[in-house]
Amino acid sequence: MSDIVKVQDEAQIAEAVVAALGENKTLEVVGHGSKRGLGRASQTDRTLDVSEVRGVTLYEPGELVLSARAGTPVAQIETMLAQNGQMMAFEPIDYGPLLGGPAGAGSIGGVFACNLSGPRRISHGAARDHALGARAVSGRGEVFKSGGRVVKNVTGYDLPRLLAGSYGTLGVLSEVTLKVIPRPPTQETLIVFGLDADSSARAISAAMGSSCEVSAAAAIPAVLAPRLPQLETDRSVVALRLEGFEPSVKARRAMLIRVLMPFGGVEVLEAEASAALWAGVRDVLPFAQTRERAVWRISTTPMAGPHLAAELATALDAEAFCDWAGGLVWVQMPDALPQADAVRARLAPHGGHATLVRADAAQRAGAVFQPLETAHAALSQRVKASFDPKGLLNPGRMYAGA
């Protein structure tokens, strides 16, 4: 068990990093610990706990902007936004259920550090697309800021975007500023049953290529459909979400039904069931009850997703379903073994990357993230070193030895 340094504010984060620098100690950066199991398992000398560095420092609904200290609970921010009819458009996944922790436990810093998103990724982007500004402490023990609080800003390098998805390896986030958007007044989900992988890919592509403004699109194979109770089916499902103002959603429903005509009849899931369904897809609930089994998260070319899911199911005895119009494939292996080489070999022809998101620490000592080409890996390493020359922050979290 490593020493825990619990800090209260940004200045104390900097002090803790400076102290670690002086004493040659490495740090694991932790908010509320809900995503501690993400990334490579590695040993650090100390744990830097920023969960008390919290509080919303700015929220101006009329300007669609919110700033919060890194340890602020996501749940608190979501409640605050909902009270003003707003939301984080990127709909961040709650990893709690999948990784075996409680639901609703993460921090906003963690959301950005892991560049989370959800089903709305395909229409509204991920955390990276909503990061307007950030304050952080680099591995030099220095506080630096980047970006701003306005949507349109090209002043200097876009460091907030670089920090998003850096898993705390470049800097300890102390505060993030994000763009928020109005919550759509209504939503519903159109469902087509019984399509095979090929037809699922084509049906989703037709819907996404229409002007219906589909805000989420998933393909669930028959074996997994019963684990999303709102579907009430044991057939395969293609689910397409429409959101917006009532008259618009109605009009787009009619349009989308026409688009889907060649693929069969359509059923409609109304607002409440629709919201529950997408929360389940977002949080990967079909794999939440089987925590001993390894889970991969694969981002690939959308049209390839349903085929890849079917192939992995057949060839490796895995279970897989697609979000992101096919481009995100969640794969649950038959047991605790990730079978990384087999998974990555099947992904390779389609392009993209596979990340091992659930496995025990021993398995996560290997390559969790997609291995990079030599020049790309070396460049990433230099970028890491430019922020953290001593390799102090979350060492080994993304890549061995870095």
Next chain:
Amino acid sequence: MTSLRLPAADETTLANREKIIADLRAIVPGEGVIAHEKEMRPYESDGVTAYKQLPLVVVLPSTTEQVARVLKYCHENNVRVVPRGAGTSLSGGALPLQDGVLLAMGKFNKVLDIDFANRCAVVQPGVTNLGITRAVEHEGFYYAPDPSSQIACTIGGNVGENSGGVHCLKYGLTTNNVLGVELVLITGEIVRLGGKHLDPGALDLLGVIVGSEGLLGVVTEVTVRLLKKPDTARAVLVGFPTSEDAGECVARIISAGIIPGGIEMMDRDAIAAAEAFVNVGYPLDVEALLIVELDGPEAECAHLLEEVAAIAKGCNASTLRVSQTEDERLGFWAGRKAAFPAVGRLSPDYLCMDGTIPRRQLPLVLSRMREMSVQYGLRVANVFHAGDGNLHPLILYDANKPGELDAAEAFGSDILRLCVEVGGVLTGEHGVGVEKRDLMPTMFNEVDLAHQQRLKCAFDDQNLLNPGKVFPTLQRCAELGRMHVSQGQVPFPDIPRF
């Protein structure tokens, strides 16, 4: 020509010019290397014509391999490189260096792959922004970011500058619409970032390449996201007795949960100039004019038009016109799109500024700008991407009158300082380039800037790519890399600025 300072030219490079040209000709044969002064003249400036500098030599590669070999050669021989797209930069980002190779990417002009099923296209960086839409519109698709120079500017330049446009509140900037790039580093190494999939699954280097103003690498291929064109678009033209009313109207529209495709604002001077130029029926008796465009299914547009009209009336709108035909909608935009040349007719020269502010600060910023206008004795007209707070004050001056350019630049700098003071930023979409370089310290302190500059070192350890842009100081990577552990100590307080 103003007193702009660029990094001192390297004497060795200048002395070796002939040999460097010969070596580059061996990499890029035929007409791909331009060394005659007269033929280099078209490259001496970009969209900021106040700054001119002939490059050492112009190189027009046509393959990624040539780009890689040119960069490797420059890296090995300590020669600076300035990448250039169409040269439409409004911040001097493509301003050549006397001792630098100007790497013009115009020959990379092919659309490589259109993938409607996956809603993306792979294009070379010299394809124009509008060229992408032209290549896909027969299937009803388009590329969303629409900078006003879209007919001429290239996607490579858009990536370098993270270009926006009038529709980015709803559809995002370049960074939200680029899925991948092929990038050549100064060492000649080729790195592919992203592709047809989403997010990197690694450090988001693509995220930092977009908007890096040619300082980190040279992009040789871009994968962009395509969107289906909305079924309908309708616009409403609303006049207000005060800019405060107009600003309030924008805030209420957004607070009502409406994200229009575009919201543009013009002030009295800009309205008058535009109307005199294109005659589209703008009201002339108002202080501020809003163009609100709603796009989507017809039912949605109709519904939201009613809401917007009701909100506008509640904000003291004095005139309100909804476009009834596509021609009328385009007419509303014609005035706005012609605002720059229209203002150009009022005055021999003008400077276009590009700060962004929190929207609610608009009345304060406009009134302070009016005071400055009196103080400097120069007129200013304002067009404004009202939805996202991006201001484009146009400062009118006459370069032939002694001192007016300097005064205009000082006025512009004051406006940008004001933007930062009220919580905004120096540049919303035009880039820092050389134009706003020396203002960077108003927004970032030395530590902030050092973190950015060290990132550059990770890509370009000898500062060979586009030096003299973005950062007010040029520092050696070795110096930047030193650790400064002691608290409160500012690194390099005495470093000379250029």
